[in-house]
Amino acid sequence: MNYQNQLALVWTYLGRTPLLWLTATVVCYVVAQAVYEKLNKRPLANPVLLSVLAVILLLRVTHTEYAAYMQGGQFIHFLLGPAIVALAVPLNRQLPKLRSMFWPLACGLVAGGLGAITTTVLLARALGASAQSIASIAPRSATAGIAIRISEKIGGIPSLTAVLVVMTGITGAVIAVPVLRLLRVRRPEIVGLAMGLAGHGIATARALQISEEAGAFAGLGMSLNGVLTACALPVLYPMLMP
Structure with a gap:
């Protein structure tokens, strides 16, 4: 088996693990936030916009289906609920x-x-x-x-x-x-x-x-x-x- 086939098999295995896409999402956002800070918080460098574009590009390049991505992304999706509830803290003040x-x-x-x-x-x-x-x-x-x-x-x-x-x-x-x-x-x-x-x-x-x-x-x-x-x-x- 040549090197390219071995690499493809490794990627196929990793692509099916939720941890990979969870990590990729977090890394994309952290990098986007760093870029946003570096550019003095310019509106067009919004970290959500940059990280969404980065994840889309990553999924397109790796030919990953959305369902496979969401196996890891669902953990972050779950946190949306607690994050909204947490807004009660500043609101109470x-x-x-x-x-x-x-x-x-x-x-x-x-x-x-x-x-x-x-x-x-x-x-x-x-x-x-x-x-x-x-x-x-x-x-x-x-x-x-x-x-x-x-x-x-x-x-x-x-x-x-x-x-x-x-x-x-x-x-x-x-x-x-x-x-x-x-x-x-x-x-x-x-x-x-x-x-x-x-x-x-x-x-x-x-x-x-x-x-x-x-x-x-x-x-x-x-x-x-x-x-x-x-x-x-x-x-x-x-x-x-x-």
């Missing part, structure tokens, strides 16, 4: 401010959440998207678990919805801070809430890098927008579609 800003936050949540649904559906219709595509796009501003369930309920494609949710989150994490700075929005609670509403978990992680206060309000926006979208979209969607 901001309770006095939350109480004092209840009505502005509530109005912002309703305007942002319902506005995202309405503009997404109407813009997709104007561009000539199919009903199934629109149903897949509509819940993109909710966090992945909620968005996928809504997509199934209104006739969308869950796998397409999952991709769009990730793209929305990365876009929010990359452009939110520059756009808000351009609009002269500086208050961390407003910045955080806007990022949580627009970019859910990925943008919330970016908000935590700004400050604990921004991260707390981003977590609040992400959570409440998920609930609002789950309740409102099934009702609004038939009204917005012909």
Whole structure:
């Protein structure tokens, strides 16, 4: 057996082990985070964006199926739940401010959440998207678990919805801070809430890098927008579609 065949057999064996892809995912993110820090935290060097691109490239080069990758990736996927629950810690520290800003936050949540649904559906219709595509796009501003369930309920494609949710989150994490700075929005609670509403978990992680206060309000926006979208979209969607 020649060297190339031996190498192929070794890779085939390693490619089936969950630890390989778990390690690869962590290494990609650690390297992406280092690049992000090295480039002075430039928005386009967002570590989630870079690590996603790196993992995709790695899977393409090695001809690895997604199912094989997820044998290791599922361990990180499981940690999403505890990570979201952990947002309660900074949120609890901001309770006095939350109480004092209840009505502005509530109005912002309703305007942002319902506005995202309405503009997404109407813009997709104007561009000539199919009903199934629109149903897949509509819940993109909710966090992945909620968005996928809504997509199934209104006739969308869950796998397409999952991709769009990730793209929305990365876009929010990359452009939110520059756009808000351009609009002269500086208050961390407003910045955080806007990022949580627009970019859910990925943008919330970016908000935590700004400050604990921004991260707390981003977590609040992400959570409440998920609930609002789950309740409102099934009702609004038939009204917005012909």
